[in-house]
Amino acid sequence: MSTGQGRLIIVVTVCVAMLLAILPMPDWARPFRPPWVTLVLIYWAIALPHRVGVGSGFVAGIVLDVLTGALLGQHALAMSVVVFIAIQLHQRIRVFPFWQQSLGILVLLIVEHLFGLWITGATRGTAPALQYWAGPFIGALLWPWTFVTLRKVRRHFKVT
Amino acid sequence: MVAVILSLTLLVLDHRFHHLQQLRSALAFVTYPLHYLADLPFTASRWLSETTSSRDTLLQQNRELRDENLRLRAELQKYESLQAENMRLRDLVDSSFKVGDRVLVAELSSVDLDPYKQQVIINKGAISGVFEGQPVLDAHAVMGQVTNVTPLSSTVLLITDTSHALPVQVLRNGLRTIALGTGHIDELKLPYLPTNSDIVEGDLLVTSGLGGKFPPGYPVARVTRIDRSPDAPFSNVVAQPRAHLDRSREVLLVWTVPNQLPVPGDPVAPPAPLAPATGNDGAAGTGDAAPDTTPDPEPQA
Structure with a gap:
């Protein structure tokens, strides 16, 4: 499979994640929305660190900022840092069993949410409610399924 | 590293x-x-439910809408004569004030x-x-303003x-102040009212037209709670927006007749933090109950 097509697959999966990130949900469920884009980016960063780097994380973050109307750069900053850490640790995370992987992902997602907290705190002076922290835990719980699905996609399309 | 610096910038x-x-x-x-x-x-689902709804339902709806239209027309007649009278009186006192806003209906995206x-x-x-800064209303009251425009959505x-x-x-009495958002969909706060100001629960707040962004006289919110503590300089007033902020599907975009009002220096730009001028306005405007320089908004009869 050519590299161009592999890139297309990655972009499509990230776009699907973004779609999930803005799909309307009932008001009570909105704080519990899993951080889809981050999960997908982490997967690609761990599986193909030579394809998905900090730059990709940055671009995806900017697009997410525009999509959700957040301050420009908020997600970009968080995603760049998370992808950077994921790439540093990819050798180790790959060989972990699922539950240990989930714990690692939990830490990454918490780091991402910390950035969100700092930025909203610095620019708006308000701290989000406690439900804000449900995101990382739900994301970590969903990690095994995301991982298996994306691995299937990657093997099926032979993205390397 | 580069990405982090870039995002921070x-x-x-x-x-x-x-x-x-x-x-x-x-x-x-x-x-x-x-x-x-x-x-x-x-x-798609909305379209589907519209196309497959039964004839009876549509007839029923049609009848209801016709009734309501009739009622609204009757009210409009009264309003028109009042407006004409208002203009005549304003002509007599030589104050120019044009009523007449153009509106456009837009729909919310489910995103x-x-x-x-x-x-x-x-x-x-x-x-x-x-355009940026354009006021947005729903059928009941003011909803907000446009902050970002693209060719097809905003x-x-x-x-x-x-x-x-x-x-x-x-x-009720023309008392002017500033209503700030709280981050809760059903709450506004009015922090710049002194403890002795004349405001009671149930008071209707309307736009004052100061700031030049919103046309004057549109309903905004109703006061729901007032906490007056004797040792605090300002009372703690909470109001509930009249607009159905979380339920409306259709909104109205308003074009006002360009600025005929003298605009005092208090632009209320949405992302900008409160300028000191706005605070002064709230504090100064509360001393005297009757507005002296502002033209009264009196579309309501």
Whole structure:
């Protein structure tokens, strides 16, 4: 499979994640929305660190900022840092069993949410409610399924 | 490292200087297909339920709407004669004041945005003549203002967002103040009212037209709670927006007749923090109950 097509697959999966990130949900469920884009980016960063780097994380973050109307750069900053850490640790995370992987992902997602907290705190002076922290835990719980699905996609399309 | 520095620069530029509107509009135009896709199932299901609804339901609805239309027309007649009278009286006292706003109906896109900011996306953009800072209403009251425009869609900041401030006036006695968003969809706060100011629960707040962004006289909120503690200089007033901020599907975009009002220096730009001038306005305007320089908004009979 050519590299161009592999890139297309990655972009499509990230776009699907973004779609999930803005799909309307009932008001009570909105704080519990899993951080889809981050999960997908982490997967690609761990599986193909030579394809998905900090730059990709940055671009995806900017697009997410525009999509959700957040301050420009908020997600970009968080995603760049998370992808950077994921790439540093990819050798180790790959060989972990699922539950240990989930714990690692939990830490990454918490780091991402910390950035969100700092930025909203610095620019708006308000701290989000406690439900804000449900995101990382739900994301970590969903990690095994995301991982298996994306691995299937990657093997099926032979993205390397 | 480069990415981190770049994002920090972007953050500061966007937050402090608002230089990035163009970039944001361009990017938003590129990502419009994603918004459209996310909205599609909901538009489709609505279309489906409309096309398959039974004849009886439609007839029933039609009848109800006709009744309501009749009632509204009757009220409009009264309003028109009152408006004519108002203009005549204003002519007598030589004060020019034009009534007449142009409106356009837009629909909300079913898309979830940042849950910690109160904003919505509507399906009309620069092509329909929407501009930044344009007031947005629903059938009941003021909803917010347009903050970002792309050719096909635009973002509306609701009046309940924490970064939004709106100059308002108590309809009963003309008391002027500022209504700030709280971040809760059903709450506005009025922090600049002294403890002895004349405001009671149930008072209707209308836009005062100061600031020049919103046309005067549109209803905004109703006062629901007042906490007066004797040792505090200002009372703690909470109001509930009259607009159905979380339920409306259709919104009205308003074009006002260009500025005939003398605009005192108190621009209320949505993302900007409160300028000291607005605070002064709230404090100064409360001493005397009758507004002296502001033209009274009196569309209500």
